Amino acid sequence: MKILRIVFVLISFCAFAKAQNASPTKAADQITFELGLGEHQQINAVEVTFLEVMEDSRCPKDVDCIWAGQAKIKVRIVEKGLKPIEKEVIFDASGKNNILHTSDDVVIKAVHLSPYPKTTTAVHNRVYYLKLQV
Template structure:
């Protein structure tokens, strides 16, 4: 009977053991908000939401046939002075990096705030959710 208890205790401790992996490398990521019309400096680049061109996302509290999307104009200026302006459509799928130069990767993770059937969004309230990594 004691052997069963011993085996159960060893099994219990082994279930909580974690393997040590020394090959994992953490890539630093920075998350920020880039408000419409304002320049936001983020680790090696300046990101600016130039304009929300379209916002047809289905508002909270409404049943829609189509989820909709948002189209924005974004400007990125690297530390080396390279300027890129792109129109990006944010919809249901993942967004590809919009900037991949100077060992810098800029991704747009979303547009906020999300529309609601109860209120209208002012242009100055819009911001991009940005992720930057190198």
């Protein structure tokens, strides 16, 4: 009976971790675009540059994990007339949008880092893209 309870708890953990990988929903009136590693995008008076992937420990799509993992990236935000700011952004199982910049006329959010890991693709072969929403 004790073993049955332990198995049930482990299965529940796996199901919970899998459910947390759902992608966030997007409103129809918002603009989304992707930045490749090292690329930048000018949005009004703000320039966003995707600098680096610091960590990617997200659970691969084709594996059941107890912990969903996370990805950590670094971006640079340069607003006209102000000094550049570097921010670390964490993508985890919560699926929350990470706000990179807010001003009177624009809100820039980091919403997704792709590709999502798979065991069939080596880490050094991944070409990362950061999806932004304005």
